Amino acid sequence: MTAQLAVFFVLAGLAAIGAVSLILQKHPIHSALSLIVVMIALAGLYLLLGAEFVAAVQIIVYGGAIMVLFVFVIMLLNAGIEEHTSISKMAGAPGLLLVVALAGFVAATIARSTESIQATSQTGELASTLGISNMLFKDFVYPFELTSFLILVAVLGATVLAQREKS
Amino acid sequence: MPTHPMLEYLWIITLLPLLGSAVNGLFGAKWPNKIVNGVAIGSTGLSFLCALEAVREFFESGQVLFHKEFFTWIAAGNFRVGFDLQMDQLTVVMVLVVTGVGWLIHIYATGYMAHEGGYYRFFSYLNLFMFFMLILVLAANYVLLFVGWEGVGLSSYLLIGFYFLRKSASDAGKKAFIVNRIGDFGFMLGMFLLFRAFHTLDFQAIFTSSTLQGWPVELGGHLGTLTFACLLIFMGACGKSAQLPLYVWLPDAMEGPTPVSALIHAATMVTAGVYVVARSHILFAHAPTAMLVVAIVGCATAFFAATIGLVQTDIKKVLAYSTVSQLGYMFLACGVGAFSAGIFHLMTHAFFKALLFLAAGSVIHAMGGEQDMNRMGGLSKKIRWTYLTMLTATLAIAGFPPFAGFFSKDSILLSAFQNENGGRSAGYALYGFGLATALLTSFYMFRLIFLTFHGKRRYDEHKVHVHESPRTMLVPLMILAVLSIIGGWLAAPAMLGAGPDYFTKFLQPVFGGSEAAGPEGEVRALELTLAGIAVITALIGVTAAFWLYLKGSGKADSLAKSMWGAYATLLNKYYVDEFYAAMIVKPLLWISTNVLWKTADVAGIDGAVNGIAAGTTAIGDGVRHTQSGNTRSYAVWVVVGALVVMAVIFFWPFGGKPVLGMLR
Amino acid sequence: MVPTNYYVILSAILFGLGVFAFIFKRNIITIFMSIELMLNAVNLAFVAFSQALGKLDGQVFVLFVIVVAAAEAAVGLGIIILIARNRQTLNVERVNLLKL
Numbered sequence: 001m002t003a004q005l006a007v008f009f010v011l012a013g014l015a016a017i018g019a020v021s022l023i024l025q026k027h028p029i030h031s032a033l034s035l036i037v038v039m040i041a042l043a044g045l046y047l048l049l050g051a052e053f054v055a056a057v058q059i060i061v062y063g064g065a066i067m068v069l070f071v072f073v074i075m076l077l078n079a080g081i082e083e084h085t086s087i088s089k090m091a092g093a094p095g096l097l098l099v100v101a102l103a104g105f106v107a108a109t110i111a112r113s114t115e116s117i118q119a120t121s122q123t124g125e126l127a128s129t130l131g132i133s134n135m136l137f138k139d140f141v142y143p144f145e146l147t148s149f150l151i152l153v154a155v156l157g158a159t160v161l162a163q164r165e166k167s
Numbered sequence: 168m169p170t171h172p173m174l175e176y177l178w179i180i181t182l183l184p185l186l187g188s189a190v191n192g193l194f195g196a197k198w199p200n201k202i203v204n205g206v207a208i209g210s211t212g213l214s215f216l217c218a219l220e221a222v223r224e225f226f227e228s229g230q231v232l233f234h235k236e237f238f239t240w241i242a243a244g245n246f247r248v249g250f251d252l253q254m255d256q257l258t259v260v261m262v263l264v265v266t267g268v269g270w271l272i273h274i275y276a277t278g279y280m281a282h283e284g285g286y287y288r289f290f291s292y293l294n295l296f297m298f299f300m301l302i303l304v305l306a307a308n309y310v311l312l313f314v315g316w317e318g319v320g321l322s323s324y325l326l327i328g329f330y331f332l333r334k335s336a337s338d339a340g341k342k343a344f345i346v347n348r349i350g351d352f353g354f355m356l357g358m359f360l361l362f363r364a365f366h367t368l369d370f371q372a373i374f375t376s377s378t379l380q381g382w383p384v385e386l387g388g389h390l391g392t393l394t395f396a397c398l399l400i401f402m403g404a405c406g407k408s409a410q411l412p413l414y415v416w417l418p419d420a421m422e423g424p425t426p427v428s429a430l431i432h433a434a435t436m437v438t439a440g441v442y443v444v445a446r447s448h449i450l451f452a453h454a455p456t457a458m459l460v461v462a463i464v465g466c467a468t469a470f471f472a473a474t475i476g477l478v479q480t481d482i483k484k485v486l487a488y489s490t491v492s493q494l495g496y497m498f499l500a501c502g503v504g505a506f507s508a509g510i511f512h513l514m515t516h517a518f519f520k521a522l523l524f525l526a527a528g529s530v531i532h533a534m535g536g537e538q539d540m541n542r543m544g545g546l547s548k549k550i551r552w553t554y555l556t557m558l559t560a561t562l563a564i565a566g567f568p569p570f571a572g573f574f575s576k577d578s579i580l581l582s583a584f585q586n587e588n589g590g591r592s593a594g595y596a597l598y599g600f601g602l603a604t605a606l607l608t609s610f611y612m613f614r615l616i617f618l619t620f621h622g623k624r625r626y627d628e629h630k631v632h633v634h635e636s637p638r639t640m641l642v643p644l645m646i647l648a649v650l651s652i653i654g655g656w657l658a659a660p661a662m663l664g665a666g667p668d669y670f671t672k673f674l675q676p677v678f679g680g681s682e683a684a685g686p687e688g689e690v691r692a693l694e695l696t697l698a699g700i701a702v703i704t705a706l707i708g709v710t711a712a713f714w715l716y717l718k719g720s721g722k723a724d725s726l727a728k729s730m731w732g733a734y735a736t737l738l739n740k741y742y743v744d745e746f747y748a749a750m751i752v753k754p755l756l757w758i759s760t761n762v763l764w765k766t767a768d769v770a771g772i773d774g775a776v777n778g779i780a781a782g783t784t785a786i787g788d789g790v791r792h793t794q795s796g797n798t799r800s801y802a803v804w805v806v807v808g809a810l811v812v813m814a815v816i817f818f819w820p821f822g823g824k825p826v827l828g829m830l831r
Numbered sequence: 832m833v834p835t836n837y838y839v840i841l842s843a844i845l846f847g848l849g850v851f852a853f854i855f856k857r858n859i860i861t862i863f864m865s866i867e868l869m870l871n872a873v874n875l876a877f878v879a880f881s882q883a884l885g886k887l888d889g890q891v892f893v894l895f896v897i898v899v900a901a902a903e904a905a906v907g908l909g910i911i912i913l914i915a916r917n918r919q920t921l922n923v924e925r926v927n928l929l930k931l
Binding site (some may be wrong): 012039042048 | 832836837838839840844845846847849850851852854855856857859860861863864865867868871874875878879881882887888893895897898899901902903904905907908910912913915923925926
Binding site (some may be wrong): 803 | 852853854857895921923926927928929930
């Protein structure tokens with residue numbers, strides 16, 4: 001049991017617990033906080049995988065912006081404890097079946113591929129930030145510009161949606 | 168200008184009636200009778216003149232066979248059929264009979280149908296019939312002949328059912344067409360066999376082909392393609408010319424107006440069968456079995472129909488059975504190899520049978536629509552011309568010299584007597600039945616005359632005003648009467664011992680090879696003997712009719728009562744129609760209703776189509792539940808979709824898993 | 832060296848939990864958060880494979896995923912606010928105006 005493996009298990013466990021907690025909590029704010037825990041654990045895992053830039057982005061953007069947004073909205077809307085209704089017939093037994101089926105598929109896929117996935121040495125294109133920026137501005141420059149456009153559209157949309165009704 | 172302009176444009180003969188038909192049919196509804204008459208009679212008359220001109224040119228060219236393809240109709244691979252018309256001696260006879268007698272009947276019809284509704288329609292159909300009949304006789308290949316064949320069947324249907332508001336008339340039209348169709352089926356099969364054997368359906372091509380010349384004669388035990396082909400073509404002829412067992416439509420066809428009966432069911436359409444057999448004589452000569460069948464069927468039909476005609480009370484029905492009987496004679500002639508005699512009888516029969524029908528129409532017209540002979544009587548003084556012409560025709564059909572029927576019937580009986588195909592006894596049997604038929608013919612025809620024109624008046628004078636027919640009706644009668652008298656003289660020289668008669672000599676180039684030898688030498692003595700016997704037979708017939716119907720009243724009734732079984736059978740036409748209805752029509756109707764309609768159509772096809780619709784509705788009904796309006800359900804459906812995609816990737820059988828493949 | 836399999840299994844587990852939450856939670860915001868969870872799980876898989884193959888494409892793609900997630904979160908939360916204003920409820924089952 002190397003140190004890496006141990007760290008992995010710790011972080012993985014953290015992520016799993018956070019996810020389960022998200023499901024089990026009754027108040028959305030608790031779910032949000034659980035999700036933040038998951039994000040941080042994942043950031044740690046990214047670090048473990050040698051993706052520093054991604055880990056940083058994860059924390060800054062996901063943890064620092066998106067989750068904050070979620071918490072803002074929860075507080076704004078004064079969301080309370082989730083009430084228990086069961087109107088939908090599809091969610092229920094069929095839903096459970098689906099989740100199980102899904103899990104089964106994924107498990108089977110992984111089981112089949114156990115032998116062939118081998119981790120290479122942790123080199124590749126080192127200095128990942130340099131490499132990422134190279135790729136981003138050379139190979140993927142077109143999608144990159146498109147994402148800026150996407151963000152513009154999102155901002156516009158959010159603005160329009162959140163406007164007070166002109167009465 | 169070509170040397171023979173008429174022959175070069177032979178198709179004009181057929182086109183003129185078609186134009187007349189089209190003009191009358193499209194525009195005639197609003198025209199007064201006079202104009203319709205002009206178009207109809209004009210087109211037929213012109214056609215007759217063109218035919219005369221064509222015949223004249225034919226003679227001028229030395230009676231050389233004329234054959235021309237005017238355009239190619241079908242060209243499909245090896246199969247080639249053109250609109251070929253030909254002119255040879257046989258065509259001369261046929262085309263003159265068709266156009267000549269047809270024209271006379273058109274003139275007659277203008278008088279007869281003067282007060283009928285649908286006047287223009289009648290003449291349109293009549294001209295249409297002429298068109299098809301001319302195509303039939305002028306055709307130079309079997310396919311074009313078949314076009315005419317079917318066309319005359321169609322016109323016959325239209326004309327029989329002319330009074331279509333009467334159920335019996337429309338039923339009769341249907342019956343005629345359907346029974347004809349059965350024969351046509353045989354005809355088509357025969358054509359297929361011929362094509363298979365000779366790879367062409369052109370007359371000259373088949374008849375002069377080396378295949379045919381090298382073909383062995385199919386005797387007794389070796390029945391081959393030609394026998395079957397000939398039998399099948401004869402089956403078609405049976406349908407068209409009303410022989411056993413396909414004769415049942417002809418008596419019912421009397422529902423049509425009398426000019427129709429005269430033209431179609433006496434003079435022209437019904438003779439198409441005889442024409443086709445005569446035209447195919449070379450084929451029949453190679454298949455003696457088929458010829459024997461033709462002779463037997465013809466003779467049997469002749470006798471059979473004559474027996475039925477003995478007791479019929481409707482004047483037109485008697486003539487109808489008489490037609491069937493005389494057609495039997497024509498087939499008997501062809502069957503024993505006397506083709507020119509058969510054609511000769513066809514010609515003379517056209518004259519006197521058309522005359523008989525037209526005169527009967529005149530009687531019916533005079534009696535104001537009455538057709539039952541039991542309600543006539545004593546008309547001879549009142550409608551003199553009708554009586555005289557009808558008497559002439561009766562003498563002709565009974566076979567009294569020097570009228571036309573005598574010569575033709577006599578040569579047929581002689582050839583039958585001399586026939587050796589199937590053994591001498593077959594020949595004697597054919598002769599015997601033929602002679603018996605002649606006796607019966609004479610009897611029932613004179614019975615008709617006596618019942619209609621002589622004896623006591625059996626109708627109410629106050630209800631029926633008997634009047635002679637107008638000139639338009641009488642003149643054709645007189646012309647036909649003259650033809651009935653002199654028409655037979657074309658065969659006269661034989662009687663006087665000068666060798667084969669004019670007619671046979673004339674048709675020699677056509678029938679050369681297969682004709683039985685003309686009378687010579689000691690055969691002449693036989694011929695005179697047989698002629699004498701025939702005349703005596705006819706006299707016996709007249710006397711019997713005279714004795715039963717004229718001399719004493721009530722003799723016929725008491726005779727009928729004493730033989731009531733036989734009488735009933737004959738009166739009911741041997742119950743053949745009832746037999747057909749029970750054996751054939753009823754099962755067919757049952758199959759049509761229960762199997763084809765209820766099962767195949769309603770349950771099967773409708774069920775399938777409706778089932779698809781119902782299925783679609785059901786599926787729609789089921790699928791609509793996905794749109795519940797509940798967002799959580801939608802969430803579940805999203806997951807379902809994702810699952811489907813994953814399943815596809817997971818179970819994709821082509822090559823390795825894509826996911827894994829990318830890792831290599 | 833942690834085998835890549837482990838990462839993939841973890842990613843699968845997180846994804847499955849995300850689906851579970853997506854189906855069975857009733858609060859709209861919670862459902863939204865489960866979507867984020869699923870996206871994160873996938874990101875983890877991407878990075879893990881990127882390391883296994885020695886190429887950086889996976890990580891670049893993760894960046895794009897994060898950007899898209901951010902945009903989507905912004906707009907989505909705007910919609911959620913509107914729904915809350917209009918329907919006075921955050922229970923997804925009460926948002927049923929499409930029901931016949």
